[in-house]
Amino acid sequence: MVQPANIADWFGIKDKVALVVGGGYGMGEATANRLAQVGCDLVVADIIPERAERVASDIRAMGRRAHAAIADMCDREAGAAALEKAEADLGGIDLMVSIVGQAAWVSFLDTDEETWALDQSRNLDCFRRCAQWVGKSLRRREAKGAMVAIASADGIQGAPMHAAYGAAKAGTIHLVKTIAMELGPYGIRANAIAPGTVATTRAMEGSSHAARDARARDMGVPLGRACTMDEIADAALFLVSDMSRYITGVTLPVDGGWLEARTDIKNFLPTPGEAWVKT
Ligand SMILES: NC(=O)c1ccc[n+]([C@@H]2O[C@H](COP(=O)([O-])OP(=O)(O)OC[C@H]3O[C@@H](n4cnc5c(N)ncnc54)[C@H](O)[C@@H]3O)[C@@H](O)[C@H]2O)c1
Numbered sequence: 455m456v457q458p459a460n461i462a463d464w465f466g467i468k469d470k471v472a473l474v475v476g477g478g479y480g481m482g483e484a485t486a487n488r489l490a491q492v493g494c495d496l497v498v499a500d501i502i503p504e505r506a507e508r509v510a511s512d513i514r515a516m517g518r519r520a521h522a523a524i525a526d527m528c529d530r531e532a533g534a535a536a537l538e539k540a541e542a543d544l545g546g547i548d549l550m551v552s553i554v555g556q557a558a559w560v561s562f563l564d565t566d567e568e569t570w571a572l573d574q575s576r577n578l579d580c581f582r583r584c585a586q587w588v589g590k591s592l593r594r595r596e597a598k599g600a601m602v603a604i605a606s607a608d609g610i611q612g613a614p615m616h617a618a619y620g621a622a623k624a625g626t627i628h629l630v631k632t633i634a635m636e637l638g639p640y641g642i643r644a645n646a647i648a649p650g651t652v653a654t655t656r657a658m659e660g661s662s663h664a665a666r667d668a669r670a671r672d673m674g675v676p677l678g679r680a681c682t683m684d685e686i687a688d689a690a691l692f693l694v695s696d697m698s699r700y701i702t703g704v705t706l707p708v709d710g711g712w713l714e715a716r717t718d719i720k721n722f723l724p725t726p727g728e729a730w731v732k733t
Pocket of ligand 1: 475476477478479480481482499500501502505525526527528529553554555556557604605606607648649650651652653654655656657
């Protein structure tokens with residue numbers, strides 16, 4: 455058996471072209487950096503030009519090729535034009551992580567047409583369009599590949615005040631299964647990640663890590679803290695890489711155990727620093 459000289463070789467995606475949709479900030483930026491660290495070239499797609507350019511420039515400084523694809527990736531034509539330019543620059547896209555999302559905070563009865571449509575567009579449709587584009591590109595080239603959608607724990611369990619968002623993420627989780635079935639025979643995998651509560655750059659703008667961790671404890675997250683962006687990036691790396699080569703159609707919760715926890719878990723959680731065993 456060949457022994458990889460370098461740990462990055464274990465991932466088996468060196469020199470692959472990876473697209474991160476929403477790669478200019480937050481968990482998208484963390485994911486783009488992580489994929490570059492294991493030897494991918496990156497298409498950093500973002501609606502905000504400075505963000506895409508900054509992350510692409512950081513990746514070039516790491517010695518990898520990078521293309522800033524500046525477009526509203528939820529818009530069919532603009533997204534397709536940006537991806538065509540990216541492939542002309544870097545070559546065919548092999549891997550994709552789709553991060554763009556949006557969540558209205560409104561009760562089901564107050565969810566109007568516009569709110570519903572926006573959450574479907576930014577979550578389910580954006581992933582669907584990018585996955586169709588990348589899937590067709592892979593098939594044209596008869597290439598193998600992998601896609602990952604960032605869904606949400608709200609797409610798995612009922613989500614009060616997130617009716618439109620939860621339905622869109624549930625749709626994303628279902629779509630991933632269908633893509634996995636239809637494209638599996640061609641060596642193209644599709645999986646999703648369901649984060650619980652993440653300390654993203656955006657969440658930190660009006661808050662702090664400590665507050666996000668306290669919220670996680672309040673929610674009853676067994677690991678007692680919020681997820682970091684690097685932890686989402688690590689899960690995305692696993693799911694696009696050869697480390698998960700026999701895994702397709704699944705949704706991986708990255709939620710500190712929240713979805714599996716019993717509802718009265720808070721009664722059993724120690725406060726930080728406190729011993730588990732009470733005497
Ligand atoms: N923060 C959490 O606790 C949490 C929990 C579960 C799931 N999620 C999911 O994580 C994802 C968001 O992660 P984040 O908060 O790090 O990202 P974010 O909202 O900060 O956005 C990431 C990047 O996407 C870009 N973007 C937004 N709309 C775009 C568009 N139409 N076209 C191209 N680029 C666009 C933004 O400019 C930004 O640079 C979403 O899918 C969200 O549903 C988040």
